[in-house]
Amino acid sequence: MLNILQKILKRLNLVPCVPRHLAPNGRKADQSFKEDCKLYRGFEPSDMSPVDGKILTENIKFPDFSCNWSKYSVPEDIRFRIAGCENDGCYSVTTKVARFDSRATPVHDPIDKKPWYNYSHVEVRALRAGEDAEETIPPKKRKLTNSIKLKYREHFSNHSIIELDPIPTKR
DSSP: OHHHHHHHHHHHTOOOOOOGGGSOTTOOOOOOOOTTOEEEEEEOGGGBOTTTOOBOGGGOOOSSEEEEETTSOOGGGGGSSTTOOTTOEEEEEEHHHHTGGGSEEEEEOOBOOTTSOBTTEEEEEEOOTTOOTTTOOOOSOOOOOHHHHHHHHHHHHHTOEEEEOOOOOOO
């Protein structure tokens, strides 16, 4: 029932009950990622392999995918996003995993648009060869070869940790 209500609220653009700690409140972006920081990403049961319980490689978007930063968020907060649902699960990877092979880096990109504000919002964006993950804020929508994207997504899937199991829904 709540899932249907969330969809109606989204379509009507009504304010959801987003936790206060996710409100930007005038805070600026913070690019001080430590290697062991967690990046939380929401997922549905269909995003998991029924064989080994891992996140399916084909369901990992790269580059420019959104996460919540553990410095400002908890796993349950992934349910308070535009595509979120109270049944969603949450997996995480560390900043070190996200920076795999110097291919990408997390960029703190707070969302300050009501009703779906989210100070913890991060995008993992692609780096070019020679760019420093600690000092570069790469732009969105960089083009990569399919083989690079696949290698990155496989690494991401192999190192993801389920933080919050999804709740199966009845059909």
